[in-house]
Amino acid sequence: MPDPDRPAAARVAVTPAAGELLRSLAARHGPLMFHQSGGCCDGSSPMCYPVGMFRTGPADVLLGALDVDGTGPVEVWMSRAQFGYWKYTHLTIDVVDGRGAGFSLEVPEGKRFLTRSRMLTDDELDDLGLVPADHRT
Numbered sequence: 001m002p003d004p005d006r007p008a009a010a011r012v013a014v015t016p017a018a019g020e021l022l023r024s025l026a027a028r029h030g031p032l033m034f035h036q037s038g039g040c041c042d043g044s045s046p047m048c049y050p051v052g053m054f055r056t057g058p059a060d061v062l063l064g065a066l067d068v069d070g071t072g073p074v075e076v077w078m079s080r081a082q083f084g085y086w087k088y089t090h091l092t093i094d095v096v097d098g099r100g101a102g103f104s105l106e107v108p109e110g111k112r113f114l115t116r117s118r119m120l121t122d123d124e125l126d127d128l129g130l131v132p133a134d135h136r137t
Helices: 014-031 082-087 124-126
Strands: 012-014 034-036 046-050 061-064 074-079 089-096 113-119
Touching: 012 014, 012 061, 014 034, 014 046, 014 089, 014 113, 034 061, 046 113, 061 082, 074 082
Parallel strands: 012 089, 034 074
Antiparallel strands: 034 046, 061 074, 089 113
16 A cells, blocks of 8 residues: 555656756756657657647656756656556666657757666555555555
């Protein structure tokens, strides 16, 4: 059962290198957001947009917001259909050298964001309500 004294597990995180690039992009473009691509354009890369440039709707799920010093919260979204496959996974947004092939803001910088993933821990699964009640100890 989720512990009300413990903060909810985070589904998303950001590396220091990606945070640094986000600060630079936010200084030029204003508030930012991500939408985890489902395979179009740049494979399955997280696509970074100025807030309002990519419209989310009922077919999208908010995974969480990245806390990046020097910017406001950076929301991370994914399509509801894709989330069905990824709901047991923690995503960390990182950055590497190289150009992506999409419309993401970092492309002109010679960088590309990428998603590193890992399975959620048992505690995180429980905290997010993803453990059936009959399997809890």
